[in-house]
Amino acid sequence: MGKKMSDTAVNNMGTQAQKLAAENNPLITADGIPLKQKLAKTTRKMKMRALLLTMPLVLFIIVSFVIPIGQMLHRGFYNPAVSNVMPNFSIAIKDWDETTGEMPSDEILKVFVEDLALARKNREVGKTVGNMATRINYELPGSRSLFTKTARRADKITEGPYLDELIAIDKKWDNHNLWRTVKRASNDYTISFFLAALDLKYDENGEISRADPLYQIYVPILMKTLMLSALITFLCFLIAYPVSYLLSTLPLRTSNLLMILVLLPFWTSLLVRTSAWIAMLQTEGIINDIMVYLGIIGDDGRIQMIYNQTGTVISMVHILLPFMILPLYSVMKTIPPSYMRAAKSMGATNSYAFRKVYFPQTIPGIAAGTLLVFILAIGYYITPALVGGSDGIFISNLIADHIRKTLNWSLGSALAAILLVVVLIFYWMYNRLVGVDKLKFG
Amino acid sequence: MQGAEKNNMAVNKSATDTSYVRFENVQKSYDGEVLVVKDLNLDIQKGEFVTMLGPSGSGKSTCLMMLAGFEPATHGEIFLDDRPINTVPPHKRGIGMVFQNYALFPHMTVAENLAFPLEVRGMSRSDQEDRVKKILDLVELPQMAGRRPAQLSGGQQQRVAVARALVFEPDLVLMDEPLGALDKQLREQMQYEIKHIHENLGVTVVYVTHDQTEALTMSDRVAVFEDGVIQQLSSPESLYESPQNSFVAQFIGENNKLNGVVEKVSKGICQVRTDDGTLLHAEKVNVEGVGDKTTLSLRPERIELDPPKGTKNVVKGRVEELIYLGDHIRVRMNVAGNSEFIVKVRNRADKRPLKEGQDAKIGWLAEDCKALDYVGQL
Structure with a gap:
């Protein structure tokens, strides 16, 4: 042991000595060109290759992503x-x-x-x-x-x-x-649209003040979007965690089969899935019918489960569930069963071993899954539009309204920019709490 | 299999009240069709170092998992300190365990890993620190307490894993191929260290491996597993010197095989006529009597070139191949119809060198040749 340590120490000293020498008089290749120059020359071709290979993607991103988003942000401030x-x-x-x-x-x-x-x-x-x-x-x-x-x-x-x-x-x-x-x-150039998007306005004296309570719509909806997204993320986590655990412990053939069932919603059209939920949840729908048939509720007491927040939450949990299961599963798959066994052999009960050994190791997966689901949920549009009614709509539905119906593009852009900032703030907080480098998607 | 049965009976007889771990007629099946462990009986004394040795799929790891409590026994009973433990969950058995890939918790430091079993037992923080420090000194890693397992080398991880299995002072420690992931040199070094730790602490160790050198180096007794049955349970020396059946002879060390039929038995020595008509003398170990087919087992280093007069077995063989290995020369010969017959010749200056294709006279003592159960065509 001691010998090994001293060996590495000697090695370190060796490389340090080399570095010192390199600073004083640069190493030269056999034909007299400095080594660094020669190295740069030999790697230049590889660098060019890498650049050329990524070029189509870079161009695509600039044209389809950077420019539109820049324009959108610009339009929020600029209205001539x-x-x-x-x-x-x-x-x-x-x-x-x-x-x-x-x-x-x-x-x-x-x-x-x-x-x-x-x-x-x-x-x-x-x-x-x-x-x-x-x-x-x-x-x-x-x-x-x-x-x-x-x-x-x-x-x-x-x-x-x-x-x-x-x-x-x-x-x-x-x-x-x-x-x-x-x-x-x-x-x-104006900040009026951002003020409007934050339910603020210029009052009679030219000062910035809060809009009349009747006109305060965007901040409450933004808050509701955040709350519902948090709820959806939490429900997804509750459902996905045990499922992923089961998938990761089953033999490969069985888990593959179950994985297909998990992924099946992915391969079905979003509209079809959402419509299916309408058929399930509506007052004359399957779930209400069954409950009436079983006598849990009376025929006149059918529960309104769709065109409100409940409908939005239920169908979005279903739609976003794979995004939680996949990162969790891929992380759990890498945790060998010997960890839990080791913990138990040292005297830990099942729940203690789970809390102290298994759960902490799944945190990168939980982090990835929750971040993914939360951010997808915040910006979700189609499902709230179809099943949300007036109560279960999200901020993106308002953005779409301004872009497509009222044609107040500047306000739509301002709302979108605020949404983007909110997402970035969450990402930043997340980075502070969990560390983005710890995320594991697979 | 005859030898194996005899052996199990011998184990049963030696079962005494002082045994610390006892397997009684334990059977295990995973699918209800195949028995992975067939009627296992095993007694381990307190403070003993017992190795379960066998090829993969022989049931040795399953036995260890049953002892640790991670697999239930399908039939039979396991006793720990005269207590039946079949229904005791693993965390209440108080058995230390070292896993194949160490299973060090990656999100904890070395010190936290070592403190884990102490924390579980509700030990005070200062006592925990004392114990952790002591055990780190024992495995010679005192400066590594704050590191994460991923920052340690394979050998260091191995030491921490051993330390963690010992830190809560269990009376029994199980090791499941703990050295499998190390390179050869480190593995040999760790073998001695584990052996010394065992000697110093006096814990009972049950060790599983498929590496016979490891088993011979470290163990008080070795149980050779094959096909869910203990083929032989004895000290490393007698395992090598007097294998009870052909499987053990073949599995432990290098071994030459010759097939033949027993013609005569007297005073524990049988005369065996090999397939090509040579008459050989061998110790009777695992044959019934005259007329039985047998496989003779013979260690390469017990064969002498140009044997002195009076040697019981002297035959002629043709040198097929010479491999120079420094301290000795491996000579592959064709002897009594077996062209895979290996002779180890010590490298000495006074002996004339052999040549390929040449005929040579070789011989060995009757006691060095064991008449074992017949294994069929070579």
């Missing part, structure tokens, strides 16, 4: 709807100091009226007054018609004072907060 329609005004309004409490000057309002009239006259696709009005309406609900109405009459206004002329069209123009909102919206 006002400056597109009224390019001159959006520059002119910058000169107005809204903090003084005075209304914008006549010159600025002149540009406003001219731009409005011009925009109405030569409307282009995507650059109509309506677009601009919608943008401002996001921040000041109810103001849309004011702009479209004024735009129709803008060419009638020929001379000042412009503010009075505008007020003559609609009394609402006599409002300091309106003009402040217009100024804010005419800036291409």
Whole structure:
């Protein structure tokens, strides 16, 4: 033993001496070229090869992943709807100091009226007054018609004072907060959408404050998404742990067969699986029928198990279960039964041996499984949309709504960006708690 | 199998009240069709080092697992210190065990691994530390307490595994091929160390291996397993010197075989006519009597080249092949119709060198040649 130790010590000293020598006068190959240069030359070809082999994937990721996500994040901050329609005004309004409490000057309002009239006259696709009005309406609900109405009459206004002329069209123009909102919206870059996504807004004094309770929807839904995802992850863990344990201890032939049953849902269309749950869970569905038949519940007391949170949780646990079982199984498979036997031979009871010896060794698998399921669940869309009703929807359903229905892409992007940040925060916390290097997927 | 039965009977007879571990008519089957262990009877004295030796699938590991409590016996009873333990769960048996791949817990340090059995027993923290320190000194790894098993070399892991099986001071320690994963040199070193630990602590050790050198080096007694039956249970010396049947003779050490028929028996020596007509003398061990077919067993180092006059067995053989091994020369000869007949010739300067194809006169004593059960064509 002692001999072996001293041997390695000698070796270490040897390599250290070599390093020292290398620093003082670099090693040279037989033909006089420094060794490092020669080595770099011989490995260059291999490096080029590696680069070429990964190039298609790198390009694919840049085109399909990095650029879209960058665009999405950008769109959350960037909305040029006002400056597109009224390019001159959006520059002119910058000169107005809204903090003084005075209304914008006549010159600025002149540009406003001219731009409005011009925009109405030569409307282009995507650059109509309506677009601009919608943008401002996001921040000041109810103001849309004011702009479209004024735009129709803008060419009638020929001379000042412009503010009075505008007020003559609609009394609402006599409002300091309106003009402040217009100024804010005419800036291409804005945090308004992020504020909206976090249920915040600018109040009448231009300060950031919480939205009215009635309009607070995104934060509660985000919280609900996190809570339900945590619940789904926990249920998946509870179900998957014993199953994985069984799979890992069975002989290979049996475990392969059972593994196919576990993976079967993977190979079935997501829509089919979700629809199957609708058939199972609905009030006239199989489970309710059976319970009525068995007399557990009365025919009039059928339980609502779908189109609410229960439905979302049940079907998502089913859909995400393989993502928990696979990492757990692959980790458990590597734990030989001799560990438990060793613990028992040393006097540990079954439960003690499990807690102190088996369970700690499965933590990398649990970590991988829970992280995978949790992150997949947070961003899940189809299943909550189909079986969630109005109560069991997730934040991604709102994002989809904004992208596809209300066409408020900026708000959708802001929500998506917040979701991304939340996921990253969880990943970071996870790294601190478990250590990402300990994750084991197989 | 005759020899084996005789042997089991001998074991039964020697069963005394002082035995520490006792297998009584133990049988084991996994599938209900094949008996892996057939009617095992075995007594192990306190403080003894007993090795279960046998090829893989001979049932030796199964016996160890039954003793440890990880496999139930299908039939029969196992006694530990005169207590039947068939229904005692493994964690209550108080038996230390060293596993084939050590089974050191990878998420614990060496010290935590060693403290595990003490922790289970509710020992105080300071006592635990004392014990761990003492046992680490015993296996000469005092500086490794804070390391993880993965940071240790194979030999060091092996020592920790042995230390962990000993740290709670069990009276009985089981070892299941513990040296299988080590290289040859380390294995030999560990053999001596385990032997010395056994001598110093006086624990009873039951050791399982398929390596006969390991078994001969370390054990007080060796049980040779084959086909679920103990073929012979005796000291390493008598295992080698007087094998009770052909399997043991073949399994332990190198062995020359010659087939023949017993023609005459007198005073424990039989005259055997080999298949090619040579008449040989051999000690009667495992044959019934005149007219029986027998296989003669003969160790290569007991054969002498140019034997002195009066040697009981003298035959002529043709040298087929010479292998130079430094301290001796292995000579493969064709003797009495067996062309795989090996003779070890000591490397001496005064002997004239043999040549391939040459005829040589060889001889051996009747006592060195055992007449055993017939194994069929060679």
